[in-house]
Amino acid sequence: MEIMLRDRRAVLAFVGPALLVYSLIVLVPIVWSLGYTVFEGNVIAGFQFVGFHNYAFLFSDPSFWQALLFTVKYAVVVTIGQVGIGLVLSLLYVFFLGKASGLIRTLVFFPVVLPTVAVAELFKKIFEIVPQYGLVNSLLQLAHLDAWIQPWLGQGGSAFWVIATMDIWRSMGFYAVLLFAGLVDIPGEILESAKVDGASGLRLIRYVVLPLLTPILFSSFIFSINGTLKVFDTVLALTGGGPGQATTPLTLDMFNTAFANGQYGYGSTLATSLAVLSLFVTLLLFRSARSDVA
Amino acid sequence: MSQTLPRQLVDTRKSEDLRVKRRESTRKLFARVPVWVLIGLLLIVVIYPLLWMLLSSFKTSDEFSTGAFWSLPTGLAWQNYVQAWTAGMSTYFLNSMLTVFPSLFLILLISLAASFALEVMKFRGSNFVLLAFLAGIMIPFQMVLLPLFTIYFQTGLINTRWALIITYTAFGLPLSVFLMSGFFKAVSRTVIEAAVIDGANIYQVFFQVALPMVANGIVTIALVNFFFLWNDLLFSLTFISSDNLRTIQVGLLNFSGQYGQVDWGPTFAAVCLAVFPTLVLYLILNQQVIKGLTAGSVKG
Numbered sequence: 001m002e003i004m005l006r007d008r009r010a011v012l013a014f015v016g017p018a019l020l021v022y023s024l025i026v027l028v029p030i031v032w033s034l035g036y037t038v039f040e041g042n043v044i045a046g047f048q049f050v051g052f053h054n055y056a057f058l059f060s061d062p063s064f065w066q067a068l069l070f071t072v073k074y075a076v077v078v079t080i081g082q083v084g085i086g087l088v089l090s091l092l093y094v095f096f097l098g099k100a101s102g103l104i105r106t107l108v109f110f111p112v113v114l115p116t117v118a119v120a121e122l123f124k125k126i127f128e129i130v131p132q133y134g135l136v137n138s139l140l141q142l143a144h145l146d147a148w149i150q151p152w153l154g155q156g157g158s159a160f161w162v163i164a165t166m167d168i169w170r171s172m173g174f175y176a177v178l179l180f181a182g183l184v185d186i187p188g189e190i191l192e193s194a195k196v197d198g199a200s201g202l203r204l205i206r207y208v209v210l211p212l213l214t215p216i217l218f219s220s221f222i223f224s225i226n227g228t229l230k231v232f233d234t235v236l237a238l239t240g241g242g243p244g245q246a247t248t249p250l251t252l253d254m255f256n257t258a259f260a261n262g263q264y265g266y267g268s269t270l271a272t273s274l275a276v277l278s279l280f281v282t283l284l285l286f287r288s289a290r291s292d293v294a
Numbered sequence: 295m296s297q298t299l300p301r302q303l304v305d306t307r308k309s310e311d312l313r314v315k316r317r318e319s320t321r322k323l324f325a326r327v328p329v330w331v332l333i334g335l336l337l338i339v340v341i342y343p344l345l346w347m348l349l350s351s352f353k354t355s356d357e358f359s360t361g362a363f364w365s366l367p368t369g370l371a372w373q374n375y376v377q378a379w380t381a382g383m384s385t386y387f388l389n390s391m392l393t394v395f396p397s398l399f400l401i402l403l404i405s406l407a408a409s410f411a412l413e414v415m416k417f418r419g420s421n422f423v424l425l426a427f428l429a430g431i432m433i434p435f436q437m438v439l440l441p442l443f444t445i446y447f448q449t450g451l452i453n454t455r456w457a458l459i460i461t462y463t464a465f466g467l468p469l470s471v472f473l474m475s476g477f478f479k480a481v482s483r484t485v486i487e488a489a490v491i492d493g494a495n496i497y498q499v500f501f502q503v504a505l506p507m508v509a510n511g512i513v514t515i516a517l518v519n520f521f522f523l524w525n526d527l528l529f530s531l532t533f534i535s536s537d538n539l540r541t542i543q544v545g546l547l548n549f550s551g552q553y554g555q556v557d558w559g560p561t562f563a564a565v566c567l568a569v570f571p572t573l574v575l576y577l578i579l580n581q582q583v584i585k586g587l588t589a590g591s592v593k594g
Contacts, residue, residue, distance in 0.1 A: 002416075004490060004495070004496050004499075005414065005415045005416050005496075006415070006416050006417065007415075007496060008417065010411075010415070010496045010497070011411050011415055011417045013407075014407040014408060014410055014411035014415070014500070015407070015408045015411045015412065015423060017403075017404045017407065017408070018404045018405060018407065018408035018427075018467055018471065019408070019423065021404065021460070021463055021464045021467065022426075022427065022430065022464055022467050022468075024464070025438070025442065025460060025461060025463075025464030025465070026430050026433065026438060026464050026465065026467075026468075027426070027430075028441070029437070029438035029441035029442055029445075030433060030437055030438060032441035032444075033437050033438060033440060033441050036440060036441070043443065043444045043447045043448075089336070092329070092332070092333065092336075096326070096329050096333075097333070104333065104336075104337070105584075106580050106581075106584070107337065107340060107341065108336065108340050109580070109584055110340070110344075110576060110580075111340065111344075112587065113521050113525075113572045113575075113576055113583060113587075114525075114569055114572060115524065115525040115542070115543055115546070115568050115569065115572065116525060116527065116543070117527060117543045117546045117547050117568070118546065118565045118568045118569050121546065121550050121561060121562075121565045122343055122344075122346075122347050122565065123343075124550075125347075125350070125558065125561075125562075126343060131359070132358055132359060132363075132558075133363065134363070135343075135346070135363055135364075138362070138363035138364070139363075169339070169340075169343075173340070174587065174588065177584055177588050178588050181588065226432065230434050230435075230436075232436075232527070232528055233525075233527045233528065233543075236527070236531075236547075237527070237547055251434070251436050254436050254439075255436070255439075255528075255532075258439070258440055259532070264440045264444075267440055268440055270436075271434065271436040271437045271439070271440070272437070274434050274436060274437075275433065275434050275437050278432070278434065279432075282432075
């Protein structure tokens with residue numbers, strides 16, 4: 001038995017293919033990409049060593065700062081929205097719907113599995129102004145709020161909120177289920193004894209439920225912020241980064257730099273800065289969590 | 295406490311208690327009204343846009359320009375679907391099938407073998423290998439895009455289905471290996487031991503004993519990966535340039551760019567077509583989908 005489970009050749013046969021594909025397509029390119037940051041050029045025109053010029057340029061590049069600002073603002077707003085609404089929904093499931101919540105949970109989760117482009121097309125039409133008014137503008141017209149009718153996706157300010165709304169709409173059901181699982185795991189006796197001690201309603205939630213939910217809330221935040229910092233599909237499909245550069249996140253900035261301008265070196269530098277940003281934010285969250293506990 | 299109080303006092307207390315309780319329960323009922331309103335609102339917000347999309351896919355262009363936004367279609371304008379299907383969606387659909395299913399097969403084959411070895415077999419460095427796979431979940435795809443483009447360009451794989459199949463397989467591995475290891479962990483060791491005593495070799499143990507015991511896990515992995523691959527935009531956008539190889543998401547983006555502004559009906563039909571497989575899978579296997587997708591996120 002032992003000998004068989006330690007058979008080296010069998011281990012290689014089982015793990016080898018996965019490790020090979022994974023190393024060649026994921027791990028090697030990561031290192032390769034880091035190498036690109038000290039070069040400039042592309043696969044057709046050839047490469048040229050430029051040292052740390054790309055990093056120096058990064059700090060003086062206004063479109064990088066604009067993209068960074070958009071990315072961070074977007075990540076903060078959508079993370080708070082997703083996890084916050086998810087939390088409210090999960091409390092609703094547990095404390096008001098009880099056993100009947102299954103159907104609603106399943107319905108609200110559904111947009112999670114929908115293709116982003118499809119949802120974006122839907123939202124584009126909802127916020128449309130020409131050739132016909134979309135749902136929002138039609139409702140405003142119906143309510144005689146004609147002054148509010150506007151090209152929602154044609155202006156940087158409102159486009160930001162449409163993008164954020166769409167991503168929150170899509171994924172609130174996901175976080176609701178995640179937090180629901182955490183709430184169900186809270187032992188009933190704890191809630192009962194808290195109720196006996198006179199805690200109820202919001203106070204029960206604030207002082208008993210939320211502290212017990214902290215670990216799963218924390219991982220929700222980590223997961224959400226890491227996802228939203230990398231937003232790409234939603235933006236590309238809704239606004240394409242426009243108008244101008246108003247809704248361009250780092251991912252799209254990188255994509256355009258690399259494939260529209262043919263700058264692989266600077267593109268890789270932008271990608272690296274995004275990876276560093278996610279890592280930094282994750283570590284920061286972990287550190288703040290630790291100091292909370294201590 | 296009641297023991298120390300005179301009897302009469304206790305009685306009045308009791309009836310008062312009852313009255314208060316009754317009043318509280320009616321108040322509770324009323325307190326629940328806003329919650330029901332909230333739930334109703336929630337359902338409208340989630341379901342109405344989807345319903346509207348479906349209904350709109352059956353509207354003629356006249357109905358769009360003259361009818362109110364929320365009006366129902368007067369008939370079923372199937373020609374929207376015909377137009378969407380013939381204007382490219384059929385090609386995109388087929389292309390997605392031809393890249394997603396081979397990738398799924400490869401992901402399952404490779405990740406099942408790897409996680410079996412990592413969890414059931416014993417070898418030095420197994421923890422390190424598992425950790426290396428986990429690290430892949432955190433990496434932004436943008437980080438590998440340019441080197442992969444270069445590799446595929448140099449090897450002539452760019453603008454072929456192989457570029458997507460290889461990439462999808464590699465990026466499906468981290469989550470699949472992670473989830474599958476969990477399923478293999480739950481497999482009873484005594485069953486494996488019994489099989490070994492009966493004379494099975496390690497490959498027979500894997501195929502005939504271990505795999506049937508993680509059938510649930512296999513379905514979960516297949517589902518989760520299907521949604522990721524079917525919904526992929528970035529890789530397909532980067533590695534495929536010719537229209538007749540485009541997968542469904544890029545195709546949809548392209549389709550609505552061409553027709554979307556003027557012709558809403560076929561665009562909505564195209565969107566519905568792209569959503570259709572995910573809807574069917576979700577209708578049948580929603581509990582497994584939910585479990586699989588949420589399990590992948592709580593890996594902390």
